[in-house]
């Protein structure tokens with residue numbers, strides 16, 4: 001039985017993707033910070049005849065991300081699909097390790113998690129990274145600013161930087177692990193908990209369902225029709241051009257090496 005890992009599957013797009021993957025006969029590991037919330041989704045999957053399990057993962061803690069990745073890798077199982085989906089937006093704070101909260105959870109926690117589970121990825125495994133068209137609002141990454149709490153109230157700029165980091169991560173992972181298929185996905189504007197309550201009434205008519213939001217994610221994770229190069233950016237099942245900074249290979253390489261240092265990983269330029 002194929003195995004997929006989905007982070008942040010307690011709600012929204014991650015939940016819809018996990019349910020859809022399980023419905024296709026794939027065993028799904030739902031990695032999240034809340035066992036009660038995530039176990040409800042495991043129950044839904046099992047009630048429909050699918051197979052799933054919970055894995056504790058708090059992306060706001062590099063320790064937790066390391067342990068969760070190692071826990072998966074040491075079981076000796078093969079991960080055929082990894083969906084780095086979990087995310088936060090519109091908040092303020094820092095992670096356990098002092099990183100700006102959007103950058104820390106959306107990018108750095110996933111970087112650590114992916115690194116430690118990567119021995120379980122086989123040649124041909126797919127890694128899907130949830131990015132967002134909001135990445136287009138970021139002109140670059142301030143590598144000092146991501147190491148401290150932001151003064152911004154809504155954190156929109158910080159969210160955009162984290163989503164740029166997600167697109168850069170997918171592209172750099174493709175360069176470092178040519179044996180994998182990695183994609184960054186914009187899921188559309190989706191009616192989930194991440195959309196701030198004050199904004200929802202303004203955009204309600206444009207919002208899609210979590211199932212619609214998960215469509216391109218699941219497609220990139222499973223379809224034989226994904227024709228674009230590994231590392232590319234997708235929306236509505238189509239490869240689209242991301243922003244210019246998202247295509248900047250020097251920025252991607254710098255983000256990678258800084259992330260390695262912050263995570264205490266010393267692999268130099270070798271494979272991930």
Ligand SMILES: NC(=O)c1ccc[n+]([C@@H]2O[C@H](COP(=O)([O-])OP(=O)(O)OC[C@H]3O[C@@H](n4cnc5c(N)ncnc54)[C@H](OP(=O)(O)O)[C@@H]3O)[C@@H](O)[C@H]2O)c1
Nearest residue numbers: 008010012013058059060086087130132189190192193194
């Ligand atoms: N909705 C949109 O319009 C939209 C557009 C573009 C991109 N995206 C991206 O899609 C992804 C999924 O978001 P969503 O819209 O489905 O929002 P959501 O319903 O709020 O789901 C977010 C998921 O992330 C989990 N999460 C948050 N912090 C975490 C942490 N520290 N450790 C582990 N898991 C954590 C949440 O778990 P809890 O239950 O514990 O909170 C939840 O399962 C995000 O990466 C987001 O940036 C969404």
